[in-house]
Amino acid sequence: MFSRQFFxxxxxxxxxxxxxxxxxxxxxxxxxxxxxxxxAVLSGCAGDMDIKSEPVAPRxxxxxxxxxxxxxxxxxxxxxxxxxxxxSPEKGFDCSGFVKYVYDQNGIxxxxxxxxxxxxxxxxxxxxxxxxxxxxxxxxxxxFASHVGIYTNSNNFIHAPSSRTGKVVVSSxxxxxxxxxxxxxxxxxxNN
Numbered sequence: 338m339f340s341r342q343f344f345x346x347x348x349x350x351x352x353x354x355x356x357x358x359x360x361x362x363x364x365x366x367x368x369x370x371x372x373x374x375x376x377a378v379l380s381g382c383a384g385d386m387d388i389k390s391e392p393v394a395p396r397x398x399x400x401x402x403x404x405x406x407x408x409x410x411x412x413x414x415x416x417x418x419x420x421x422x423x424x425s426p427e428k429g430f431d432c433s434g435f436v437k438y439v440y441d442q443n444g445i446x447x448x449x450x451x452x453x454x455x456x457x458x459x460x461x462x463x464x465x466x467x468x469x470x471x472x473x474x475x476x477x478x479x480x481f482a483s484h485v486g487i488y489t490n491s492n493n494f495i496h497a498p499s500s501r502t503g504k505v506v507v508s509s510x511x512x513x514x515x516x517x518x519x520x521x522x523x524x525x526x527x528n529n
Contacts, residue, residue: 403490405469411439411487411495417505419497424449430497435505436471436485445525455482458523466522472510474518482520 404412420429424438433451440447448454455473466472472494473482486496492510508515 403468405467407439407443407445407469408487408489408495410443411435412489412507414439414505415495415507417497419500419503419505421500430505432484432486432497435497436487439487440525445527447525451482451485454485455520455523458525461522461524463522467524470522470524472522473520474515475520476518484518488522 414426414430414435417426417435418429419431421431422434423429423431424434426438430438433449433454436454437447437449448457451473454471458471461467461470466488468488468490470488472486472488474484474486475482477483484496484498486494486508488494489507493507494510494515495505495507497505498508510516510519
């Protein structure tokens with residue numbers, strides 16, 4: 338004949354079936370009960386128990402910034418108006434004025450025009466373009482660079498495109514317009 342015995346082991350309520358018999362010697366019954374209880378603990382007291390997990394608060398994830406510091410600085414000027422021939426947040430920017438201003442504020446002095454920047458800097462292979470490199474485009478149909486922006490990451494760049502666009506924006510190199518007009522990338526250095 339079987340009987341049920343309840344145990345609270347390590348905070349778990351366990352039900353153990355034990356064999357009962359009438360005998361003068363209860364030692365075998367005691368051993369069977371202990372063995373059954375040990376089996377129940379080792380098996381996790383599966384069955385009648387409903388364990389609810391406590392909610393765990395998410396840990397904050399530290400953002401790893403992949404942008405060069407000059408790019409983080411440039412990104413704050415999104416929305417500043419385009420203004421041909423100007424190079425300041427107060428008056429607005431044209432494309433080379435924007436790039437020159439951003440780099441000047443970061444201790445790297447570049448020439449003023451797109452053509453001068455392109456001539457002064459060494460090209461970077463397309464597979465080695467990094468955040469902060471300058472990207473050059475031919476938007477005028479000539480045989481020289483006529484537009485410049487600052488590469489951010491993930492095939493994006495920040496620039497002051499035109500009076501039609503009207504402001505500093507982030508664009509994608511994957512966009513057909515920019516992809517078809519892309520010439521090369523060049524890396525400004527402290528000694529320029």
